[in-house]
Amino acid sequence: MDRIYTLITVLFFLVIWMMPAQVTAQSSSNYELIPAPDLWYNDVDGIRIGVRVKGQVPGTFEDGPHRLDAGVWLSTWFPDLPVSYYASYTNSIVRWSDFGSEASYQAITSVRAGYHRHGLALNKRWQEGFDERRYRELSLFNSYEKRFDDEYAAFPSLWSDGDKLKSTLSAEIKNDNGLGWYRFNASLMVQYANSSYTQLKGEFRQDIPLDEHWGFKVRFFSGISSANAAPEYLFSRSMVPAHETIFNGVTRAKGTIPQSWMESGNFHISGGANLRGYTGQDVETYTDASTDPNQPVVPFLLNSVVSMNAEFDYFNPIDQAFEGIPYASDFLTFRSYLFFDAGRSLQLIENEPDNLFADAGAGFSLSLNIPDYLGKPRGFVFKYELPFWLSETGMEDSFKLRHLFSFGAVFSL
Known part of the structure; x- marks a missing residue:
């Protein structure tokens, strides 16, 4: 059969x-x-x-x-x-909808990459007139989720296999102010099954252009998870929490990005605290914990974190050349920038480190963005970054040339 x-x-x-x-x-x-x-x-x-x-x-x-x-x-x-x-x-939902300000219900079901996800959402958007760049959104999503096959996970030590019954309330605002465009989003997740726990996250991004080629981008992030939260909802210093990798086809399953790249510590997945210079150190704890479950090594994860990311864009001739190409200049962007990241645990539970972690370096990014009908980014960002300074280096030198590649960006206004 x-x-x-x-x-x-x-x-x-x-x-x-x-x-x-x-x-x-x-x-x-x-x-x-x-x-x-x-x-x-x-x-x-x-x-x-x-x-x-x-x-x-x-x-x-x-x-x-x-x-x-x-x-x-x-x-x-x-x-x-x-x-x-x-x-x-x-x-x-016609009664609560207007042009550009839709209310809707959404049913989602999926079984792929070793993960169950089934749920129902209520969504509401408020848009200012015909300008889809300025909006507010609110969503409530109730779901059942479960990792049923660890073979798909790039780092199995970052996942649990228990049933999850969750409610997630999320909000997002995008608008401009005297400095430039900004975006704020926040979410509260409550998990009810077995041992219940919560996760709270907030993020603020501000674009500060000085002219066509020069400017600053600043981001603040904070996250808190209960002491008994599953590892996929805890925070890395360097990358997005493991649970959020299921929303991207590139990171959903092991091998789409070659596993050797992931385990090298030279591939970065943007998000979370985003202290990008610590990717290598964090990944080393993931691979050690994954290789031998009998070892005392556990992944370096935090229940609480607060961080700041800053980038300074400067002129480069490649982006200027793109601007001379008809139509392509609306979608293609090449950035060159210096960056600085800093963050630490909020020490809301015992044994969390009290160190301030910081890094600095230079980077380049190529993005292709064709916004969707709501004006949100849709495309890809490929980045090459060189974190050359770390405040907490372990056995390494503070100043060292490190190579980091990634898809995606935390600055996508």
């Missing part, structure tokens, strides 16, 4: 993959489904082949009622669970 099921699944994907272009969009006067082939890779699934489907009322351009975003994939290495899927259905 398993072989028959597998054969039928393979044939189903092949038929969809080979559909001629003229029939990839099937529509009626009331609704349209737009399928597209999809390929991805990780070290457990191998090449993952599938189809993604967008559903919408014709002419609404992802901004109408009954929005569907779904996908189903077959893993060509046939792991224990070779078929994975994701589906999101969003519908507006």
Whole structure:
């Protein structure tokens, strides 16, 4: 029976993959489904082949009622669970909606990359007129989540495998002030199953342009998790908490980014406290804890943290050359900057370090950004950074040339 099921699944994907272009969009006067082939890779699934489907009322351009975003994939290495899927259905609540200020409910279900996530959200957006750059958003998401296969995790020591029943209240504001554009977001998560715990996070980002090529970017971050919180909700000094890696296809599963890169400590995932110079030190504790569970080494994680990140942009000729390319200048940006990060634990629980951790260096980033219909960033950022100074070095010298690569950025206004 398993072989028959597998054969039928393979044939189903092949038929969809080979559909001629003229029939990839099937529509009626009331609704349209737009399928597209999809390929991805990780070290457990191998090449993952599938189809993604967008559903919408014709002419609404992802901004109408009954929005569907779904996908189903077959893993060509046939792991224990070779078929994975994701589906999101969003519908507006007319009574509470206005142009640009939609209220909606959203149902999400997914089983992929060794992770269950199923939930229901209520969302509300307030937008100032026709300017999608200025908005406020509020969301309440209730979900069931579970890591059921550690094989997909780049660092299994950062994950627990218990059931999670969660409520997450999040808010975001984007606007401008006398200095430039700013963004504030905050979230409160409460987990009810088994041993309950909470997580509270807040972030403020401010862009301070001096002219077209020179300027400052400043970010403040703070996070607190209960003493008994699962490790995926604790804070690294250098990178995003492990739980947030499931929201990005590049970091969701081991091997999309080669595992040797991750374990080298030279690959950085932006977010959290974002003290980027400590990536190597943090990753060393993750790999030591993952390699031998009998060792006393545990990941360097904090229950509470507060940090500041600052970048100073300066002129570079590559970005000026992009500005001379018609249309491309609206989407392509090349930045050169100096950076400084500093942070510490709030010492809200016992045995958290009282050190102030700081780093400084230089960096370059290339971004391709095509904003979505709400004006939010959509694209990629590739960065190469050189943290050349650390305040807490362990056995290293304070001044040392370190190489850091990453996708994504904490400054995306």
